[in-house]
Amino acid sequence: MLHIHKEQGIDKVLVDTLEQAEAPSITNIYDFGSEVAARLKAIRFAILVKQISDEKQEFLVTVVSNRGGKILVFIDRAEAIKWLLDKSISADRGSGLDI
Numbered sequence: 573m574l575h576i577h578k579e580q581g582i583d584k585v586l587v588d589t590l591e592q593a594e595a596p597s598i599t600n601i602y603d604f605g606s607e608v609a610a611r612l613k614a615i616r617f618a619i620l621v622k623q624i625s626d627e628k629q630e631f632l633v634t635v636v637s638n639r640g641g642k643i644l645v646f647i648d649r650a651e652a653i654k655w656l657l658d659k660s661i662s663a664d665r666g667s668g669l670d671i
Contacts, residue, residue: 584656586649588620595628605635608643617643618652 596604608617617636621629629645636643646652 583614584616584618586618586620586652586656588649590620590622595626598628598631601628601632602635605632605641605643606639609636609639609641613639613641615642616656617641618656619643619645620649620652621645621647623647 608615619629619632624645624647633643633645644652644655646655
């Protein structure tokens with residue numbers, strides 16, 4: 573992703589987890605969140621989920637945000653896209669269901 577960001581200027585990513593059968597482990601979430609924040613700080617991530625009800629989602633947002641990354645979790649695709657595209661919404665707050 574860093575390669576695409578540098579070559580094409582991509583700075584927004586929508587991660588659709590609607591078809592994901594089960595949540596990743598806390599260790600995997602921590603590793604992913606740390607990697608996103610360390611290498612991909614310039615990219616804003618919107619994570620699309622079926623429902624916001626999981627402590628793991630909150631943990632991911634905390635891991636990334638505490639390291640200066642930009643990430644929110646949404647249940648509505650339109651709200652996620654709106655947050656990604658709207659320059660008036662700050663990177664650490666969205667109009668969607670941030671946790």
